[in-house]
Amino acid sequence: MKTHVLGFPRIGARRELKKALEDYWAGSLSPQDLISVSNSLKERHWKIQKDSGLSYVATGDFSLYDHVLDTSVMLGAVPERYGAKASGIGPDTYFQMARGDVGGNIAAMEMTKWFNTNYHYLVPEISPAQRFSLSSPAIVKDTRRAIELGYLPKPVLVGPITYLSLAKGEGSFNVWERIEDITDVYAEVIAELSTLCDWIQIDEPVLCGDLAPEAPWRFLETYVKLNQAVGKAGLLLTTYFDSLDEHLDLALSSGCAGLHIDLTCGRNDPYDRIVERLPEDMSLSVGLVDGRNIWKTDMTKALSVLRDIEKRIGPDRLLIASSCSPMHSPVDLNLETKLKPEIRSWMAFAVQKCEEVCLLGDALSGKNRDETLRANAEVLESRLSSPLAKNEAIRERCAGISEDMLHRKSPYRERKKAQSWLDLPIFPTTTIGSFPQTPEIRKNRLLFKRGELSRDGYKFFIEKEIHKVVKIQEELGLDVLVHGEPERNDMVEYFGERMGGFCFTDNGWVQSYGSRCVKPPVIYGDVFRRAPMTVREFSFAQSLTSKPMKGMLTGPVTVLCWSFVRDDLDRSEVCRQIAFALRDEVLDLERSGAKIIQIDEPALREGLPLKGRDAEAYLRWAVEAFRITSSGVDDETQIHTHMCYSEFNAIIQSIAEMDADVISIESSRSRMELLDVFRVFEYPNEIGPGVYDIHSPRVPTEAEIMKLIQRAAEYIPKERLWINPDCGLKTRGWEETLKSLKNMVAAAKAMRIGHQDF
Structure with missing residues (x-):
């Protein structure tokens, strides 16, 4: 044979x-x-x-x-x-x-x-x-x-x-x-x-x-x-x-x-x-x-x-x-010595x-x-x-889920009124979360990891980077800011490192596209949060500006899909464990003053089974996991989510059932064709279709972005339309990032002046 x-x-x-x-x-x-x-x-x-x-x-x-x-x-x-x-x-x-x-x-x-x-x-x-x-x-x-x-x-x-x-x-x-x-x-x-x-x-x-x-x-x-x-x-x-x-x-x-x-x-x-x-x-x-x-x-x-x-x-x-x-x-387990x-x-x-x-x-x-x-x-x-794999307290908590854990206190229309304190202009601008991860950032992270940079020294460096990013966003005129995520190596690995039940490789890289590689965490045991994971950086960033700052988290389905997941427990149960761990983080962020919290779920569509007959069961537990994560906050707190590079038209009903106040989605490479679904489905909440492609180094012109915004406004009422890039800016250089965001903000402002013309 x-x-x-x-x-x-x-x-x-x-x-x-x-x-x-x-x-x-x-x-x-x-x-x-x-x-x-x-x-x-x-x-x-x-x-x-x-x-x-x-x-x-x-x-x-x-x-x-x-x-x-x-x-x-x-x-x-x-x-x-x-x-x-x-x-x-x-x-x-x-x-x-x-x-x-x-x-x-x-x-x-x-x-x-x-x-x-x-x-x-x-x-x-x-x-x-x-x-x-x-x-x-x-x-x-x-x-x-x-x-x-x-x-x-x-x-x-x-x-x-x-x-x-x-x-x-x-x-x-x-x-x-x-x-x-x-x-x-x-x-x-x-x-x-x-x-x-x-x-x-x-x-x-x-x-x-x-x-x-x-x-x-x-x-x-x-x-x-x-x-x-x-x-x-x-x-x-x-x-x-x-x-x-x-x-x-x-x-x-x-x-x-x-x-x-x-x-x-x-x-x-x-x-x-x-x-x-x-x-x-x-x-x-x-x-x-x-x-x-x-x-x-x-x-x-x-x-x-x-x-x-x-x-x-x-x-x-x-x-x-x-x-x-x-x-x-990943390529070779022999390289993993730690x-x-x-x-x-x-x-x-x-x-x-x-x-x-x-x-x-x-x-x-x-x-x-x-x-x-x-x-x-x-x-x-x-x-x-192995006792490493099981935690009875975690399993009891997941088994004790109640109906009120799955729903916001009020429907979107009432939450929208409660969130009027934001006082945002029409076509509000924001970014998806990350800003360029420069060689200097990667170098200092490595020095800290090796023990060659003290904890205080690394904290000082990260706060300096956050301060720079906040200042840049204010100068650009963005409406809702982010802290830039300089402390995060990867949007899943970062959270996995701060939760129990995960372990990590040194060389477990997997290709995502082109030269972009990810190093998925390994979920080997029951998942729980050890301590607050993002509160310190958020609080520091918010202290630097009077503009609203988003708290930034990776959602439970994405943490699941972008990890190597244990195969001795149903994926839905693992996802629920992650959701409860992230729910604790969302509530801590809210208590620390975060009134806009983004819970990214770019992998929601990716986790969908290949056969339509199996989709309903998956979407049921995936949406439930998101709602466990997000539903504990007050009406005044605005929940965002982000999805990218997925054909999501077939699951738009389930996306609506997630009940996020704002979703941002990739749509620039398809020239807004992904929004066709909104001609037949009236999405009830707010949407930020990406207006430029961050996976390409080219800088879109102001006119190009305006054209995409105008197309998006054919599908989405202007009162519910946000302006943002397709995805995070982690892989881009500063020069192209600044030029692109400058054009994006200028296009949004121009649209505000002439928004009654279309």
Whole structure:
């Protein structure tokens, strides 16, 4: 039998790709050196997979920014505004598509979440005039290079049905009209790859969700053509993030030589239903090592499944695999030397997941079976019985929730009157929370962490930064201020460090998009707040100004989704524990004088199950968690929340049920198209649609921002319309931040003067 993983993290164990990209963008690294770094990482990752004992190494899974963007480039699907011909898609065009063009004032492509993960992809743009051709042979070149180095490659492609399902048509154009043209390019790529390898992995995770009406019949005709092109190799149709369920027949009818299923998430429909109906000429790749979490695999349980499948289809048709690409996991647990040994023993990162897949193969073949099972069982038992994981007081508090904990004292209309003390102008301006995290901030945080800067010295530095940010905001003329969050390393990690039940890694980085990496906390036990977490910095900031200052928190669903979550307790229960911990913080902020408190929930949409049938249950407990957090305050206190880079139209009713006084949302990259939902849904409270894209370094003009505000005012009554950026400004530089905010405030003031004209 064969073993493989569906991909590997790109960033490098020490974020080598991040550093190279940012040096390249800054002009201090040449294009040749950037390619050299990327080639070195590819070869290192192939070696890791081979040395682990895997049968195949993944090629085509590496990307300088995003694998969906790479697919667009491969197809020649470059929007006209970038001016590139199919034969000339170089690094400048590539990064303009990802980040925009500052000098040319060209906007970046829209970005949103990859299914229900925290990874962001660049949304393909398809126009009626778009022509497709094989424009980048990168996957073929990488596959040839792997062969030269002595590896057995398994190229990885984003499947055409998933690609078009994620794409966006120009205007009302139906992207499915271009499926045949796109399929021709895929067939050309597959034909060339098929001469080089045994398997070609073609990812169609969209089959695990709700398909567009055109997708099923387009799927069948597309795969007829692809299988004709595949030659001696086999297409491995790869699905993940959920179970196939109603699309099983479609997958089994694909004509592909193999099918991959994810048995680690979703409802896990009985695998025997798949095995019973598996065509005799189709192999089955079984994903039992979780590519999205950091806990060790239960070998006994996994082997039981594998033995049963092997007995029924034979070892020659069985592949053992990770559930999905481990790109959603940190790279190497061996770099973590400071974790408690007991907790560390429960974990496996991407390198270790490769080893786990091979261990399953060995154990199934009878190699080291008893030793492997015994060692694994001992670790799992130590985790289940560990006192580190359970706190009875926390569980009793969560079980004692009452109805009044889930509701504000009065409805929004009455709260609005009680909040009149704010005396804000029409189109009030604010930011989402963070301001640029400069090298000086990061340096001082590191010195403090290492013990080379005293607590008093660090406090003095942070207060100096807060003072600077408050002064800048007052000079800009913003109406509602923030303290800038200079003390926060990450919007989830910061809170996790101050709550029980969390632990932290030194090198557990995961790519979010491009060079942006996050280091998710690990929730291993019951969650509680140790002490106030944000009150001191808020109180200091508010003392510097007479303008209202927002208290800033990360919401319970986002803390949950952006952490590696324990898998021995239902996610809804973990989320409720986080909500009660944050409720205590909200009430302490209010007592300290915070009358505007923002509870960010950018991950609310991300946590939504892929299948619509499962959405209601998730949204019920997610909204409940937010309301536990927010509902204890007085009517005079204004609750804000923020959501970004998610298609939220399908869940607008649930967002309304959160009952925040103000929501701010990403909408600039889509040019306010995300607000279409408000034509049919009358959102009852106040809204701040983002008026400029903070994920691009370009500075929007005042006129550009005014145009977006005018569009937003077509959807939202001007009395309930706030003006703010798309997201926090942590990753931006000060020069572009000041220019952008200056234009934003000027646009808002101009709109106030002429607000009766539209």
